[in-house]
Amino acid sequence: MENFFLEGSTKTPELKFNGDTGSFLIEGRSIPENSIEYYKPLFEWLDAYVQAPKQKTVLEVKLEYFNTSSSKCLVEIFRKLEKAQAHGYDVQINWFYEEDDEDMQESGEDFQEIIDVPIVMNVIQG
């Protein structure tokens, strides 16, 4: 299937979703006023991907900032990956945060609490 790629900006993250390898990346800042508008094409792409996912899918989340409207979108992305997992495919989310960034660490833990896919915490050394 075609890959999904969106370049980042000062308010929106880079989205790099490779459908051939199952290796996904969200990186940068995610603080648009209307996050749904930004993420909607990705939602649609993911809906198609989870119909026939790779045996292993790894999503790396390397966000510096994200607003609460983006956090809703992240939940939606993770929920789509839950579907692939429910059908017997391997899914892992790698959550990255800077060493002293307790808020970003806690955000990762929030998702761990409500999402069934394993979320692995990764510290970026400062």
Next chain:
Amino acid sequence: MQPTDIIVSYKGAPSTGFLDDLLTVADDKLSVLETQSKLRKKVYHILVEVLQNIHHHYDYNSKDDNSAVMCILARNSEGGYVILTGNFVRSEEVGHLKAQIDKINSLNTEQIKELYRSTLDNGETSSKGGAGLGIIDIARRSGQPLAYEFKDYNNGSSFFSLTVKISA
């Protein structure tokens, strides 16, 4: 009242570019002023949320000349920060906003975390993206009660001011 340094301030119409401009200036200034990256990120994050909260609740139908929004970010002498915002909201929204902030202010840190998680888990994603998550997030990151005031203008509009404190 401690002496404070104003980092950014804005008063005027909430034009489309105002959020972006204010955030860019605040980001630039904070990256010079605040050496603690943890605190700098927290302040910036809360500023993003309060400004987007204004954007979501602002009464755009109000044609009143006084219907400007205001926002001040300042640093106090102890190295902590305060964010002050003011904007008009439709009067019928006041009861709901008040109840929401009062509820959050009555909770301890752990309870706010739980409320955030359950709202994130269950809350509907509206086109505005909100679902009340913003104000919970602001309180959670600030770690201090939110101070607020509503002033009714008897024309269907009320002025909502919010003060968020962030300790060093």
